[in-house]
Amino acid sequence: MEFMVETHDLAKTFRSNGTVVEAVKGVDLQIRKGEIFSLLGPNGAGKTTTISMISGLIEPTRGDALIGGYSITDQPMQAKELLGVIPQEIALYPNLSARANLLFFGQMYGLKGTDLQRRVDELLAFGELTYRQHDRIDTYSGGMKRRINIAAGLLHDPQVVYMDEPTVGIDPQSRRRILDTVKQLRDERGLTVLYTTHLMEEAQELSDRVAIIDHGEIIAMGTQGELIQQVGEQDHLVVKVGQAEVADEVLARVHDTIEGVTQVVYDPPGEAGEERTNTSGLVLVSASRGRKALRHVLRVIDEAGIEIQSVEVREPDLEAVFLSLTGRALRD
Amino acid sequence: MAKLWAIAWRELYTRFTDRTLLIIMLAAPLGIATIVGLAFGGLGSGGSSPVEHIPVIVVNQDNGGPGSTVFGDVLTELLVHGERPASQSGPALDCAQGEGDQAGDGMSLDDLIDGQAFDEAAASAFVALGDIEAPQAGHGTQAYVLAAARAAVDRGLFTALVIVPSDYSQSLLALADTTLPGGTIEVEVYANRGRVLSAAIVRSVVDAISSQMASGNIAIGVGLSQLVEHQPQALAGLTEANVTSAFGCGFMPTTDLIELDSQPVQAAAQDNQAGAILVAVGSAQAMFFALFTAQFGILSVYEERKNWTLQRMLSTPTPRWAILGGKLVGVIVSILFQMLALMIALTAVGSLMVGHLNLIWGQDLGLLGLLLLAASTAVGGLGMLMAGVMRSVEQANVVASVLNIGLGVLGGGFGFQLPVVVAGFSLIHWGREAFQLLAAGQTEIWLHLAILFGQGIVFFVIGLLLFNRRFEV
Numbered sequence: 001m002e003f004m005v006e007t008h009d010l011a012k013t014f015r016s017n018g019t020v021v022e023a024v025k026g027v028d029l030q031i032r033k034g035e036i037f038s039l040l041g042p043n044g045a046g047k048t049t050t051i052s053m054i055s056g057l058i059e060p061t062r063g064d065a066l067i068g069g070y071s072i073t074d075q076p077m078q079a080k081e082l083l084g085v086i087p088q089e090i091a092l093y094p095n096l097s098a099r100a101n102l103l104f105f106g107q108m109y110g111l112k113g114t115d116l117q118r119r120v121d122e123l124l125a126f127g128e129l130t131y132r133q134h135d136r137i138d139t140y141s142g143g144m145k146r147r148i149n150i151a152a153g154l155l156h157d158p159q160v161v162y163m164d165e166p167t168v169g170i171d172p173q174s175r176r177r178i179l180d181t182v183k184q185l186r187d188e189r190g191l192t193v194l195y196t197t198h199l200m201e202e203a204q205e206l207s208d209r210v211a212i213i214d215h216g217e218i219i220a221m222g223t224q225g226e227l228i229q230q231v232g233e234q235d236h237l238v239v240k241v242g243q244a245e246v247a248d249e250v251l252a253r254v255h256d257t258i259e260g261v262t263q264v265v266y267d268p269p270g271e272a273g274e275e276r277t278n279t280s281g282l283v284l285v286s287a288s289r290g291r292k293a294l295r296h297v298l299r300v301i302d303e304a305g306i307e308i309q310s311v312e313v314r315e316p317d318l319e320a321v322f323l324s325l326t327g328r329a330l331r332d
Numbered sequence: 333m334a335k336l337w338a339i340a341w342r343e344l345y346t347r348f349t350d351r352t353l354l355i356i357m358l359a360a361p362l363g364i365a366t367i368v369g370l371a372f373g374g375l376g377s378g379g380s381s382p383v384e385h386i387p388v389i390v391v392n393q394d395n396g397g398p399g400s401t402v403f404g405d406v407l408t409e410l411l412v413h414g415e416r417p418a419s420q421s422g423p424a425l426d427c428a429q430g431e432g433d434q435a436g437d438g439m440s441l442d443d444l445i446d447g448q449a450f451d452e453a454a455a456s457a458f459v460a461l462g463d464i465e466a467p468q469a470g471h472g473t474q475a476y477v478l479a480a481a482r483a484a485v486d487r488g489l490f491t492a493l494v495i496v497p498s499d500y501s502q503s504l505l506a507l508a509d510t511t512l513p514g515g516t517i518e519v520e521v522y523a524n525r526g527r528v529l530s531a532a533i534v535r536s537v538v539d540a541i542s543s544q545m546a547s548g549n550i551a552i553g554v555g556l557s558q559l560v561e562h563q564p565q566a567l568a569g570l571t572e573a574n575v576t577s578a579f580g581c582g583f584m585p586t587t588d589l590i591e592l593d594s595q596p597v598q599a600a601a602q603d604n605q606a607g608a609i610l611v612a613v614g615s616a617q618a619m620f621f622a623l624f625t626a627q628f629g630i631l632s633v634y635e636e637r638k639n640w641t642l643q644r645m646l647s648t649p650t651p652r653w654a655i656l657g658g659k660l661v662g663v664i665v666s667i668l669f670q671m672l673a674l675m676i677a678l679t680a681v682g683s684l685m686v687g688h689l690n691l692i693w694g695q696d697l698g699l700l701g702l703l704l705l706a707a708s709t710a711v712g713g714l715g716m717l718m719a720g721v722m723r724s725v726e727q728a729n730v731v732a733s734v735l736n737i738g739l740g741v742l743g744g745g746f747g748f749q750l751p752v753v754v755a756g757f758s759l760i761h762w763g764r765e766a767f768q769l770l771a772a773g774q775t776e777i778w779l780h781l782a783i784l785f786g787q788g789i790v791f792f793v794i795g796l797l798l799f800n801r802r803f804e805v
Contacts, residue, residue, distance in 0.1 A: 055647045077649040085647035091640035093342070095349055107338040108648040152644065 004082075004160050004192040005031040005054065009063035011216075012049050023049040025216040026063060031209075033159075036186050036193040038207040040200075040322065046216035047196055051162055054194070055085050068159055081109070084158035088165040090145045091152070094138035098129055098148045101137060102155060109156035123151035143174030150181065160192045161185065167202065182206055200319045210318065214326045227321045234262065234324070235290025236314040237297055239283040242307030246283060250304040258296040260288040265323060284323055335650050339658025340665065343629065347666050353628075358670060360621060362677050385443065386530045387490045389450035391481050393474060397501035403545055404496040407519070410541055411447035411494060445537060450493070455480030463489060485524050488751055492534040493522040504546050517542050532772045607682045607692030607771060614678040615767035616745040619760040622667045622711045623739060627732040629663035630656075630715035630795075634725035652800055656719075660712050660792060667708040694770035699777060703770065706781045707763040709788030714759065717791040720798030759787055 010027045013020060024046040031037040041047040052058045054065045056072045056079065065072045070079035092101045102120040111119060124130045127147035137145060146166065153161060163182065167175040179202065185191040197203050203210055204224060211221040220227050246266045255264045269281035283301065287293040290313050301308060314320070347353050390411050394404020448454070455477050459466045464487055467479030481493045496519060497503075503517045519538050523531030633656070636642035645655055675693055682692040693700055718735070722728035740746055743760025755761035766780035 055643075057643055057646055077651075080647060080649040083647065085644060087640050087643060089640035091644040093346065093641060095346060096342070104338060104342055105644065105648065108335055108645055108650050110335075110649060112334065156648075 002032060003030045003066075004033045004035075004068055005029065005037075005194060006066045007050075007054065007063065008065075010050065010053055010060050010065055011062040012046075012053060012058065013061045023216055024053070024060075027213070027216075027218055029211060029218065029221070031160075031192060031194060033192055034186060034190045035208045036182065036195055036206050038195045038197060038203040038210045039213060040197065040203055040210060040318065041213035042198070042326075045213045047213055048164070049216075050213065051164060051194070051196060055083060055162055056080055081156065082159045084153035084156065084161040086150050086153035086161060086163045086166055088168055090137075090149050092137045092145065092148060095136060097134045097136055098124065098140070099133040101148065102152060105152045106155045111156060119155055119157075123154060126154075127151045142170050143177070146170055146174060146178065150178070154185075157189075158191070160194065162194045164196050165198065167197070167199070179206060200317065200322070204318055212322055212325060219325050220321065224318060227318065228316045230321065230325075234286045234288055234316055234320065236316070236320045236323075237283075237285040237287060237290050237294055238312040238314055239285070239297065239301060239308060240281060240310040240312075241283055241301065242309050246301075246306060247304070250301065250306065251283070253304075254283075254285060254297055254300050257300070258287070258293050260290075260293050261297070262286045262288065263323060263327065265327070284319075286320060286324060333654075336654045336658040336661065339645075339655060340661035343632075343659055343662025344665055346632075347629070347662065353625075358673055362674055385446045386492070386534060388445050388447045388492050388494060388534055389454075389481055389484065389490050390447055390494045390496065391450050391474075391477055392496045393498045394496050394500040395498045395502075397505040403501040403504050406545065407494075407496055407500070407538070407541055408447075408449055410441060411445055411537070412449055413442065413447070441537065445534065447494075448490075450477065450481045450484075452477050458484055458489070463487065482522055485522055486752070488524055488749070491524050491530045493520075494534065494538055495520040495522065504542070517546065607685075607690050608768070610678045610682045610685075611692050611768055611771040612744075612764065614674060615764045616740070616743065616760055618671045618674045619707060619711070619743065619763040620736065620740045620745040622671060622707065623714065623736040623760075624732075625667055625670055626663050626708075626711040626715035627718050627728075627736065628715075629666060630659055630712070630719045631722070631725060631728045631732065633659060633719055634722075634728060638725070653796060656716065656796055656799060660716060663712045663715060664705075664708040667711060668704055671704055671707065692771055693767065694773060696770055696775055699775055700770055702781060703763070703766050703777060703784075706766075706784035706788070707759075710759045710763070710784040710791075711788075713788030713791030713795070716795030717798075718795070720795035759784060 007027050007029045010024060010029075011022070012024045013022050015021075027046075027050055029037075039047055039050065049058070053060045054067070054072065056076045059073065064074075065079075067079040068082040070082065072079045092098075093104070096104065099120060102123060103116060106116045106120060121130070124133050127144075127150070129144060129147060129151075132140065132144065137148065140148070150163075150166065153163075166178050166182075170178070182193055182195065183206065186193055193206075195203070195206060207224065209221065209223050210227060211218050212227070213219070220230060222230075245268065251264045251266055255261055263284075263286040265284045267280055267282050267284065285293070285297055287297075294311070294313065298308060298311065388411060390408045392404045392408045394402055394407075396402040396404075452472065455467070456471075458464045458480060464480060464483040467476050467483065469475035469479050478495065481495075484490055485493045500517065500519065519542055521531065521535045521538055523534070633642060636645075642655075646652070679690065679692055682690045715732075718728055718732050722731060739758040739760050742750060742755055743758030743762075744750070744755060744764055745760050749755065752761070762780045762783050766777040766784075769775075769777050769780075
């Protein structure tokens with residue numbers, strides 16, 4: 001079997017108070033066995049809905065998803081036996097110990113007896129939390145919770161794991177450990193990993209292939225190299241500005257008056273407390289000859305009275321691909 | 333099924349390690365029930381007698397017997413006025429009067445029962461006032477009077493209806509004189525379903541009076557038979573008047589019978605007065621708080637959705653029915669524990685009130701267990717229905733609270749009772765009434781069990797269908 005996960009015309013329409021929202025508009029994906037596949041998209045793009053359908057949490061309005069050849073709509077139990085879900089949220093019972101949580105979810109996967117105990121022991125060791133196994137989850141640090149959260153999705157030794165932004169809200173050390181774990185799962189166990197993130201560098205580091213989803217549709221899919229090729233050899237000028245707003249006229253002047261500029265986007269820093277991305281507070285300029293266009297871009301921004309704090313020229317990357325394909329920064 | 337039990341176990345573990353939930357489950361209903369028991373039951377005060385002046389109506393159909401005494405009139409007068417009619421006389425009646433009007437320590441029959449003869453005029457008056465609907469039976473018939481009397485009891489205007497049968501005197505006399513037809517005394521006591529204890533007291537009083545009158549006649553009958561056998565000439569020339577004078581109560585241990593009959597009734601009444609209030613209040617409170625336990629137990633599914641543990645469960649090869657079934661089993665076991673703890677505690681309170689062990693919930697432990705299970709299933713099913721109908725935990729919390737209070741009001745959970753035609757819509761009514769019936773020693777609770785089990789199962793199935801259809805995560 002070449003593909004561990006396939007979707008065919010997978011679609012979902014929500015109806016609420018007379019409003020019809022087509023959240024996913026017929027997605028076709030093929031994910032190979034042993035592959036780390038990242039699904040990228042801004043909030044509201046249809047990423048979670050797609051994954052929820054693949055995981056059997058919601059029923060598709062149209063189409064189907066196959067896990068290891070089993071239809072999630074017609075053979076959900078067989079499909080779910082092959083799939084491990086690791087949600088972004090800490091989906092554990094805080095009043096139970098780590099061991100009790102793993103034992104409980106192990107039973108939900110049909111494990112029992114010594115097999116269950118052995119598997120729980122293995123995963124506690126895998127998460128390096130054997131010494132804290134009898135402590136309640138609500139006494140754990142964020143990184144420790146995250147590790148048990150991952151362990152709970154691996155209890156039944158699945159062939160496919162879906163990981164939804166598993167590094168959100170944790171310290172760099174824990175994040176590094178998780179990224180290494182994902183690669184370890186692929187390399188040592190041959191797991192197929194379906195990974196969602198809004199952090200481009202994570203996707204770039206981990207992914208064998210990437211799909212970009214926007215407005216409920218897959219707009220690009222392939223290896224990083226293939227996607228960058230789609231965009232062309234464009235450079236990206238990243239200008240950090242010192243104020244919260246950049247007028248549209250300024251962006252239009254950069255786009256219209258400077259030779260080689262194909263796209264200009266400003267990603268505002270957002271309100272206090274709002275989640276920041278790695279493009280927050282930046283003016284992003286795509287140009288076929290970036291270094292030549294740089295001084296003209298800086299002049300226009302300077303003439304508009306905007307304080308320039310730093311400037312960077314980036315080689316083409318997934319951020320650029322996303323920007324090029326959607327005309328928006330990933331957070332928009 | 334292993335998954336279902338695992339979910340149920342986790343539910344129970346979560347519930348019984350949460351102090352707040354434990355307080356809601358146990359302390360609150362127990363506290364309220366005890367406070368009400370203290371307020372109305374006389375705990376620690378030696379036990380006053382809140383059960384008195386029981387409103388009773390009597391339909392006397394007795395046609396009399398061969399003698400001049402119409403025993404039905406005697407029974408009616410005793411219930412209505414607490415004394416025998418002046419026009420009636422005889423040794424049996426003297427003994428029936430005897431100390432029988434003194435129902436116990438300081439309480440006369442007149443204090444215990446507020447009797448009222450019920451005839452066609454009374455029936456018509458109640459119909460005219462709109463208190464009851466006009467019976468279908470025609471005016472001038474006994475059926476009209478009986479139908480009206482039953483309706484008045486059903487409406488709660490009276491606690492019980494005593495129907496003295498047409499052959500009452502005949503049957504009493506036949507006990508002493510085997511040459512007469514009849515012999516089985518059947519006085520029907522038609523009781524209001526919501527006033528089980530009071531009705532039981534009325535029943536006991538009617539039985540005691542009938543037994544007393546029957547004993548008197550048997551005693552006279554036996555005495556005369558012995559005289560006829562051994563000294564037939566001694567009876568020559570005796571009239572009814574001098575038989576009365578000669579025998580009086582001497583042959584008739586009716587006074588003792590009254591004591592024998594009435595004392596157990598009175599003792600039981602004292603125990604029951606203490607227990608009945610606790611059972612009435614406790615069962616309603618137990619059902620009421622069980623509603624909250626059930627609904628918040630089942631509705632924790634929303635909390636699980638928020639915490640993503642539900643999604644994680646749904647992403648495993650576990651069917652939805654097992655997830656909800658496990659929750660339901662956990663909730664039912666919690667409610668069983670909650671109600672059992674409350675019942676044991678109230679039994680202790682009831683025992684303290686009378687100074688000895690008082691099994692206020694009745695002796696039929698098998699039926700009691702079945703009733704507990706039925707009540708738990710009913711409230712659990714309702715919780716399941718709520719989980720299926722509601723769209724959010726906030727909505728569910730508000731609606732569930734309002735619904736529970738409404739059911740409590742309808743079902744008698746707040747100290748007053750509505751007519752059964754209204755109260756019947758509340759599962760609290762069926763649970764409370766069944767507990768009261770068992771406490772009063774009656775075992776005819778099959779209808780209650782059927783309603784509670786039926787409601788629980790139907791609600792669970794509907795809730796499950798709605799949950800499957802509407803609950804997207």
